[in-house]
Amino acid sequence: VLHPAIYFKGFHALATYRVAHTLWSEGSKASRGVALMLQSRASELFAVDIHPSATIGPGVMLDHGTGVVIGGTAVLGADLYILHNVTLGATGKPMGGAKRHPTVGDGVILGAGCTVLGDITVGSGATVGGGAIVTKPVPPGGTVIGNNKLVSKNEARRKKGDEPLDPFTWYYSI
Secondary structure, eight states: OHHHHHHOHHHHHHHHHHHHHHHHHHOOHHHHHHHHHHHHHHHHHHSOEEOTTSEEOSSOEETTOTTOEEOTTOEEOSSOEEOTTOEEEOOSSOOTTSOOSOEEOTTOEEOTTOEEESSOEEOTTOEEOTTOEEOSOBOTTOEEETBTEEEOHHHHHHHHOSSOOOTTTGGGGO
16 A cells, blocks of 8 residues: 555655645646746656646556646546657647647546647547547547557457457457
8 A cells, every 4th residue: 555655656656646736726926936836846856757636546557657648728537548759738729718638538548659639529438548649529439549549349359359358458459
């Protein structure tokens, strides 16, 4: 039980984020300034950059958290598994103060090096493969690989044939 608290920088980054988010939510200029200082220091120490205004639910795991970036208007659900080098960012287009970052549902897996950009939704139970670039909404339970390539188990089975597929690696047989 002590291992995450002692050794896991993803845990440390999330704990720092939670303190910074509480300060940010207070709304005073002083509180927001301290929140941004905590964000900056956490980014420097843990190589995880989470804006204090982002909303993150419980049960999030930043596995090998190095390089994780979560933008200020991102909304993350509960029980997420996020690997290293994941970016939940904006497209860079002027939005006039509107929401610029993704919304991620509950129970989502975000693979190593994936990038999810813009005000889109990744539905609950979805999987975003390693290195994927996502700029379009992902339905609940969907799987995305490559550049916005949505795949399904049925599609993979048709291409592979009738042999049974491992429930954890079926998407590699495309």
